[in-house]
Amino acid sequence: MEILALIGSPRKNSNCEIIVDEMAKGAAENGHTITKYIIQDLDVAPCSGCELCRKGKDCRYEDDGTEIIDKLANGASVILASPIYFGQMTAQAKTIVDRFYSIFNNPEKSFSEDAKAALVLTHAYPGDYDAYLQLTITQPFENNTEMQFIGALDVGDVKFPGDVKEKEDVLKEAYELGKKF
Numbered sequence: 001m002e003i004l005a006l007i008g009s010p011r012k013n014s015n016c017e018i019i020v021d022e023m024a025k026g027a028a029e030n031g032h033t034i035t036k037y038i039i040q041d042l043d044v045a046p047c048s049g050c051e052l053c054r055k056g057k058d059c060r061y062e063d064d065g066t067e068i069i070d071k072l073a074n075g076a077s078v079i080l081a082s083p084i085y086f087g088q089m090t091a092q093a094k095t096i097v098d099r100f101y102s103i104f105n106n107p108e109k110s111f112s113e114d115a116k117a118a119l120v121l122t123h124a125y126p127g128d129y130d131a132y133l134q135l136t137i138t139q140p141f142e143n144n145t146e147m148q149f150i151g152a153l154d155v156g157d158v159k160f161p162g163d164v165k166e167k168e169d170v171l172k173e174a175y176e177l178g179k180k181f
């Protein structure tokens with residue numbers, strides 16, 4: 001199965017991408033491939049709320065988000081990996097998450113019940129992100145998709161690009177989560 005890794009970090013060598021690469025090693029053991037999408041490098045329009053999707057029509061935007069949405073509507077699994085910026089996922093991550101609406105809201109489309117979803121949040125400070133993590137698991141994943149949610153990584157104390165390479169326990173957890181796909 002194809003797993004789409006939606007990476008919300010705008011930075012090169014991001015901790016999010018390093019974690020996703022470890023997950024990919026675990027997922028590969030079960031024959032899955034991960035396709036990475038660095039949202040910052042793509043042209044993805046934010047949802048305009050036009051509700052065309054509610055009428056069974058494709059999203060009005062044909063851009064790099066279209067490939068992601070089409071793959072999800074055709075059975076792909078997903079990893080959403082974002083740093084915390086000002087207490088929440090980045091604008092890049094939220095932009096593609098909002099485009100999930102064009103599947104959820106469309107009577108002709110759905111996510112696959114056989115597909116799986118996982119979440120990665122990275123942050124620098126020991127702030128308490130439990131509530132935000134739980135909210136993000138509940139919605140969009142559990143409430144707004146048919147995918148099976150298989151787990152989340154809450155990775156604190158990573159500030160600069162590459163910091164997570166020093167955290168062997170986190171990399172192992174990422175690998176193990178990847179194996180659950």
Ligand SMILES: Cc1cc2nc3c(=O)[nH]c(=O)nc-3n(C[C@H](O)[C@H](O)[C@H](O)COP(=O)(O)O)c2cc1C
Nearest residue numbers: 009014015016083084085086087123124125158159
């Ligand atoms: C604009 C901005 C806002 C941030 N806000 C927070 C925050 O609210 N809480 C926190 O713990 N870290 C915050 N950080 C730190 C990032 O979450 C942290 O560096 C993270 O590991 C970046 O992940 P990445 O390497 O995948 O980009 C912020 C960083 C930036 C650049």
